[in-house]
Amino acid sequence: MLRGGCLCGGIRYEIVGPVGTALYCHCSMCRKFHGTAFRARLSVPKSSFRFVQGEELLTSYRSSADTIKRFCRACGSPMVNSWDPEPHNYGLALGSLDDDPGVRPLCHIFVNSKAPWYEITDDLPQYREFPES
């Protein structure tokens, strides 16, 4: 089991079962939402994920027609996103995990939107937008 939660500790979640892939997203929306150079995101099947505390603290923002971002209204920590084309998965803010998910980010996406002040220094594949596969 993997555990995680928000900064203030009000929201706690558990993941039981396999997780999906992790990646780094450099799109402008992720940069704004996380206030960082990029977002580290882990794909988690909704069937494996459950809030165990503080779900009432979740609030959400629809950042685009097909994307809802959920975060703690007390401390602002990003939690899980829903993306309509993948209705069975959440996109989890990887930094909210307390435990090691066992997987490592596979690639960088939306590097055409990358912050000019950030240089990618690893050897992971880079995709200008969202990769086809």
Ligand SMILES: [Zn+2]
């Ligand atoms: Zn919080």
Ligand SMILES: [Zn+2]
């Ligand atoms: Zn993004």
